[in-house]
Amino acid sequence: MNVYRKYLISALAAFIGLAVIAMPGSAAAAAKSYGSTLTSPTTPTLVTGANGFIKRWFVLDPIPARGLTRDLVQAMAKKQYFHDQYTIIPKNGEQETVDGKTLTWRAVDTKLYNVDLRHYGQAFHQPWTNVLFWAVTIVNSPREMQNVRLAIGSNAASVWWLNGQEVIGIYGDRQTVIDDGVSERVTLKKGPNVVRTMVVNAGGATDFCARFLDVNNKPIKGLTVTLREPHQ
Amino acid sequence: MKYVLLTLFLTLTSAAFALNGAIGIHDPSTVVQDHGKYYVYGTGGGSLVSDDGWTWRAGVRPALTGAAPDVIHIGDRYYMYVAVGLGGETKAGVAMVWSKTLDPKSPDYKWVKGAMVASSNGVEDSNAIDPGAFLDPTTGRMWLVYGSYVGYIRLVELNPKTGEDLNPKEKPIDLAINCEASDMMYHDGWYYLLATHGSCCRGADSGYNIRVGRSRKVTGPYLDAEGVDMIQGGGTQLIGSGGRFIGPGHFGLINLGNGVEKFSMHWEADLDQGGRSVLGIRPLLWKNGWPVAGEVLTGGTFEIHSVHTGTSLDMAVEGVPVGGPRRFGFGGPRPPAGSRGGPGARPAPGARPGPPRGPGGFGGGMFGGTGHPIPDQTAADVSKNWPAGTVNAGMSNYLCQAQQKWQITPVPDAGGYIGGPYFKITIAGTDRALAATADAELAVVPAFTGAPEQLWRLDQLADGSWRIMPKAVPNWKEPVALSAVGASFATLSKFDPKSDVQHWLLKTP
Numbered sequence: 001m002n003v004y005r006k007y008l009i010s011a012l013a014a015f016i017g018l019a020v021i022a023m024p025g026s027a028a029a030a031a032k033s034y035g036s037t038l039t040s041p042t043t044p045t046l047v048t049g050a051n052g053f054i055k056r057w058f059v060l061d062p063i064p065a066r067g068l069t070r071d072l073v074q075a076m077a078k079k080q081y082f083h084d085q086y087t088i089i090p091k092n093g094e095q096e097t098v099d100g101k102t103l104t105w106r107a108v109d110t111k112l113y114n115v116d117l118r119h120y121g122q123a124f125h126q127p128w129t130n131v132l133f134w135a136v137t138i139v140n141s142p143r144e145m146q147n148v149r150l151a152i153g154s155n156a157a158s159v160w161w162l163n164g165q166e167v168i169g170i171y172g173d174r175q176t177v178i179d180d181g182v183s184e185r186v187t188l189k190k191g192p193n194v195v196r197t198m199v200v201n202a203g204g205a206t207d208f209c210a211r212f213l214d215v216n217n218k219p220i221k222g223l224t225v226t227l228r229e230p231h232q
Numbered sequence: 233m234k235y236v237l238l239t240l241f242l243t244l245t246s247a248a249f250a251l252n253g254a255i256g257i258h259d260p261s262t263v264v265q266d267h268g269k270y271y272v273y274g275t276g277g278g279s280l281v282s283d284d285g286w287t288w289r290a291g292v293r294p295a296l297t298g299a300a301p302d303v304i305h306i307g308d309r310y311y312m313y314v315a316v317g318l319g320g321e322t323k324a325g326v327a328m329v330w331s332k333t334l335d336p337k338s339p340d341y342k343w344v345k346g347a348m349v350a351s352s353n354g355v356e357d358s359n360a361i362d363p364g365a366f367l368d369p370t371t372g373r374m375w376l377v378y379g380s381y382v383g384y385i386r387l388v389e390l391n392p393k394t395g396e397d398l399n400p401k402e403k404p405i406d407l408a409i410n411c412e413a414s415d416m417m418y419h420d421g422w423y424y425l426l427a428t429h430g431s432c433c434r435g436a437d438s439g440y441n442i443r444v445g446r447s448r449k450v451t452g453p454y455l456d457a458e459g460v461d462m463i464q465g466g467g468t469q470l471i472g473s474g475g476r477f478i479g480p481g482h483f484g485l486i487n488l489g490n491g492v493e494k495f496s497m498h499w500e501a502d503l504d505q506g507g508r509s510v511l512g513i514r515p516l517l518w519k520n521g522w523p524v525a526g527e528v529l530t531g532g533t534f535e536i537h538s539v540h541t542g543t544s545l546d547m548a549v550e551g552v553p554v555g556g557p558r559r560f561g562f563g564g565p566r567p568p569a570g571s572r573g574g575p576g577a578r579p580a581p582g583a584r585p586g587p588p589r590g591p592g593g594f595g596g597g598m599f600g601g602t603g604h605p606i607p608d609q610t611a612a613d614v615s616k617n618w619p620a621g622t623v624n625a626g627m628s629n630y631l632c633q634a635q636q637k638w639q640i641t642p643v644p645d646a647g648g649y650i651g652g653p654y655f656k657i658t659i660a661g662t663d664r665a666l667a668a669t670a671d672a673e674l675a676v677v678p679a680f681t682g683a684p685e686q687l688w689r690l691d692q693l694a695d696g697s698w699r700i701m702p703k704a705v706p707n708w709k710e711p712v713a714l715s716a717v718g719a720s721f722a723t724l725s726k727f728d729p730k731s732d733v734q735h736w737l738l739k740t741p
Contacts, residue, residue, distance in 0.1 A: 070550045168721075172551075179718040180718055180719045181718055182721035182723070184671065185671060217717050217725070
């Protein structure tokens with residue numbers, strides 16, 4: 001596929017996504033499938049189900065990266081790839097420039113418990129080996145919840161932030177296991193909470209999953225997931 | 233699975249050591265707790281008391297003394313049953329006294345004399361000594377077993393409100409023969425009769441050993457694991473002599489709740505204490521419906537694996553592959569002989585030659601190995617890159633790396649808990665110590681200081697795995713245990729007996 005067509009598809013996808021996200025409360029548009037597991041969001045919000053998984057994310061097109069060890073991944077997590085990378089809540093189709101390459105934030109829902117980044121790569125004609133992905137979402141809590149934990153799994157290494165604080169890092173060549181990495185006790189604020197991750201892959205499959213666990217380490221259901229903060 | 237765990241742990245922790253302090257006693261009662269202190273009484277008025285169940289001291293002589301007492305706590309009373317000689321070899325009886333407390337300093341400490349609850353006339357097939365009291369948790373009915381070799385182990389029902397014989401005119405029920413020092417317990421639909429076989433009172437020549445049979449009814453019959461009725465001499469051994477301890481006898485159940493059980497007994501002879509008779513406490517495990525004696529952990533170097541996740545506890549640092557980084561590809565040059573632990577590392581001194589390199593024609597590639605045994609990775613090999621300060625604790629797949637090997641060491645004079653001392657848990661070869669943090673999480677601090685949050689209690693659980701608890705967590709009131717919430721993350725949380733999240737395996741690296 002040539003570059004022109006890739007950008008055309010990216011722009012088209014961004015337009016579709018923008019159209020959906022920009023119309024909260026409007027009649028749900030038909031979801032566009034991105035491979036067998038990902039779709040475009042068609043509703044303003046998504047609620048975590050019985051298993052608590054967060055199924056709506058903004059994913060940024062991948063950035064070339066090599067290495068899965070703790071030190072290398074931590075170095076990646078501290079490297080400034082693009083402006084506001086630890087704080088940005090993007091709009092669907094918003095673009096970043098990294099090392100001269102334009103990358104696009106894309107809103108996706110997953111049909112499964114996990115976000116399959118290989119499917120993302122296939123759908124948007126992006127590589128998924130020897131790369132890192134940034135992803136971000138907003139989890140809205142109906143009340144303050146203390147002593148909860150963010151629990152994640154990823155293929156392969158990943159680092160996670162909650163409301164700007166790094167809370168989890170898992171390293172090495174690994175497969176996604178539910179609740180593989182678990183944060184120390186954290187507080188979910190009443191209202192929006194930003195969950196952000198950087199997933200690093202070497203070869204093969206790549207995906208991630210995330211949910212919050214309550215004080216008894218049971219999944220928290222009923223949290224509202226959105227891709228924009230209330231003031232946006 | 234449970235069978236595997238049990239076999240593993242009985243093998244790994246076969247050594248044992250004695251309780252701390254003054255522990256001389258013979259024919260001990262069941263260890264009972266009153267207002268946080270532990271009490272045990274023995275033949276001839278001997279008694280021991282402990283603030284923590286680990287370090288013992290001499291206690292106050294009770295009001296009624298005799299042979300082989302037993303004590304049970306029901307309601308607001310502590311009932312003590314004591315064998316008293318009525319004259320003649322087997323002419324004996326079991327007397328009862330009760331008190332509202334076992335603490336001699338309490339204003340409620342007063343032994344009240346009750347009625348005799350059992351007797352033998354010197355002619356009948358019974359010797360009414362060695363009482364063992366039992367409260368059936370399923371019915372609330374109270375029972376007493378007694379007897380010693382001559383004739384039968386017998387059962388009578390007692391009134392739990394008075395501690396006295398409920399049916400004095402009824403004939404006792406014969407349960408077992410050729411044993412003494414009996415007691416009972418209930419577990420998962422079965423009643424268990426514990427009794428001591430072999431000879432007592434011969435010091436290091438005592439053949440005492442504790443055996444068990446079980447029945448669906450409290451009144452028997454009690455069959456051993458081979459189906460032999462205890463009234464015909466049956467009994468499956470729970471514990472016999474081992475190590476430097478000889479002659480266990482006089483079982484007493486210590487139920488700590490949450491599925492954690494231990495048992496008290498005496499050793500006829502502790503060889504390290506000149507062969508004197510001493511109090512012993514062991515974990516009580518279960519295997520296929522039968523009780524098994526666990527061990528008191530003496531320490532050592534261990535991998536600490538989570539039963540829940542299969543991953544092992546580590547210090548969260550960059551791991552160095554044992555033997556050096558793996559080489560990709562099927563062929564290629566042989567790795568150069570090099571530094572210790574790196575590719576082509578030289579064999580350890582005295583190591584036997586390894587298999588030829590390159591099985592299957594892979595040469596020196598990723599399947600070819602180094603051509604010689606790879607030495608164990610030690611902290612000294614890899615620790616130069618470890619952060620100097622406090623490091624997070626984590627979990628990972630066990631890869632024989634130095635930050636995954638833990639030295640578990642009893643800490644002298646740090647106190648303990650029922651049956652065991654507090655331990656420090658350090659990265660083997662270093663002083664980096666596992667510690668609880670103020671928010672009930674885990675960290676590895678640069679050096680062990682002896683602080684309560686660096687002292688650990690290890691209780692063996694029914695399946696042979698271990699519960700690991702800090703002595704204290706700063707600003708945290710609730711007792712917590714090491715918990716594998718995620719495969720890569722360990723924390724501290726309230727012990728849940730219904731989950732395996734807090735079950736840990738200690739394996740020798």
